[in-house]
Amino acid sequence: MDSWSLFILVFCKCFQWTAAQDGEIRWTYTGLAGQSEWGEHFPDCGGSSQSPVDVVTSLTKYDPTLTPVTPLGYSQHNHQPFTLLNSGHTVMVTLPEWMGLGGLPWLFSAVQLHLHWGSGGPSHGGSEHAIDGASSEAEVHIVHYNSELFPNISAAMRQKNGLAVLGILVEAGDETNPGFNNIIRYLSRIRHAEQKVLIPGFDVSSLLPQDLERYYRYNGSLTTPPCYQDVLWTVFHEKVKISKAQLFKLETILYSSKSEEMDRMLLQNNFRFTQPLNHRVIYKSFSADRGKELSSGEVTAIVVGVICGCVGLAVVVRFITKTIRFFTLLHHEREVVDSSTSSWDLLHSQRSAPAPRENSVGKSNSKKQVNSRPEPEKREEVVLSPQTEP
Template sequence: MDSLGLFMLSLLLCSQWTAAPAAEEITWSYTGSVGQWQWPEYFPDCAGTSQSPVDVVTTQTKYDPSLGPVTPLGYDQHNNRPFTLYNNGHTVGLELPEWMGLGGLPWLFTAVQLHLHWGSGGPGRGGSEHTINGLSADAELHVVHYNSELYPNMSAAVTQPDGLAVLGILIVAGEETNPAFNNILSYLSRIRHADQKTLIPAFDVQSLLPKDLRRYYRYNGSLTTPPCHQSVTWTLFRERVQISKAQLIKMETMLHSSRAEDDDGKMLQDNYRAIQPLHHRVVLTSFSAESGEQLSSGEVTAIVIGVMCGCVALAVVVRFIVKTIKFFTLLHNDSLAVNSSTSSWDILPSNRPAPTPRVKNPEKEPEKIQDVVLNCTSDGEKKEEPTSSPQTEP
């Protein structure tokens, strides 16, 4: 009886063990029965207090002057050996050679792989995992490294608090094509379905990164996919990388999350995790807002051009105002001059001389003049007579 009971107990335990698959065997997805909202039920770390991604609120970040530039090591040294590109049903990834690493952190980190996250519906619909001040980008690139100073490999490092370092690059869609991303996007047709791999020509991986590696946000977080181990030191660059709209649409519409033999043919889209609470964590910055160092060269150029355009516009407005004032001043002066020249006699009628009477009979006028002359002469003679003294007789 005891043996039978022991056998039955062992059988029950065995059935329970078989019924509860290991976390590594669970097929998770971003939606569905094991979607991201159900991850904590199957992967306990996904319910932790240091999860990723997060929303970076710039007014709540803290400047840390000890954060120096991030230094990619060997990113441009591919030795013409081909890279392996794959579709794992969750993302498109690229295996990186072990000679690539990352400096500028407390330990040396060795590169493992890079992968992408995106949305659906084209530009402006979101797709990045991290957001800044609540605004998402169109896609996001992650470059994953493990701490090769403290741990022998990725498997040993992934569960340790200081085990991983991931670079986060926000991607936005614009008009210009990004040649660096074509090194990946041009070969997506070879890995349309999950579990497919292909070899692609090696290229300079650093060309995928932003040019400014000095300004970034730093915080402690987790993997953004199950099992969500909280082992990542995140570096999220402030400068965004631009690809073309056509490149973004190719990323969103080329791949499937299902295998080639599956009938559903489900598109691989919206493979980004929702924003997680920050809790007690503080996001650090490598740049000071007060010093103005947070402005990239492109932003400085835009500001300079804007100021110059503003100055030109102001000069045009001022010149227009001055010309308008001069025009109305001259118009007013001309009006005064015209009024003074045409109506001065009307203003001062008492100063006008009396009109000369017209001569009615011009023929008799010489006679009148002669009579006047004779009268004047006779009057003169008459006035001279009294002046002569009379003669007296003896």
């Protein structure tokens, strides 16, 4: 057998391995049935409205009609257990249909949530969507179907406006995320593909960012085969953080192979590359020009700051007012004291300054000169005396 015949035989064997018994292709993220080949077996994967995408914020358009996303029943799990499944492509949590999503043109009911991640730890990517070319370490997708127009997800997933998916970007930090622990702590029970386990119901909203008002909205597709292009995407601007230990466990504990398979393959890098926009417009629910750039938490902080500032200003104004009043009263009291002084003080203050003193000799001479002056009568006698002489 020549080399060419051997290659054809190997290829056929590989193709048979990637095909399931029902004729469906067993697709993968890499290899012969990897994402670069999806379009050959799933026509919609080669369409013009595919997901995920790179959200270039400078090219997004503000839409004032986009209202905050409203989770319905996310926290009302009613102690009903959830099913945690290793599908061989991702880890998935089935959700009850009475959970839903408001703030959209229709009412959407929840179906399931799943995760995508990489393999290199922090700063090595793993999310499907990117913002301005930057990927995160992981991404959560919460899938819903249009329960107003369609009876179930099977009927909705091939129809326009049939699906709505929330995209939450996840980055690694130092603190453990309690919400994600509701999933990660049970991963060791579903290490191999097609394994599943019941887990306690939990508050699904604990996986969401705090700010549900700022997000990006566009029309796209499922990010895995069959890549149906009927998804209304909502990608939140705020990222959610998990610890590095949580990320490490997510990246290293699961296998994409079944338990009976000899060759175990770690379930890693289960993310699709970003797809071209092809003239689609990505809308955003917030605008810095109109003051909508602030989140609800930031608005609350600003309101509290303004209130504290007003209280502080009132205290300062009151202090200044009291100080002015104190000095005014003090000045008034001084005026009253000045007006009540004795007449002697007033006369003393008004009389002229005393003449400078002369020495005692001068005083005695001046007295003698005054006393030696003859009286007028005696002066007349002196003058008349010569007339009596012979």
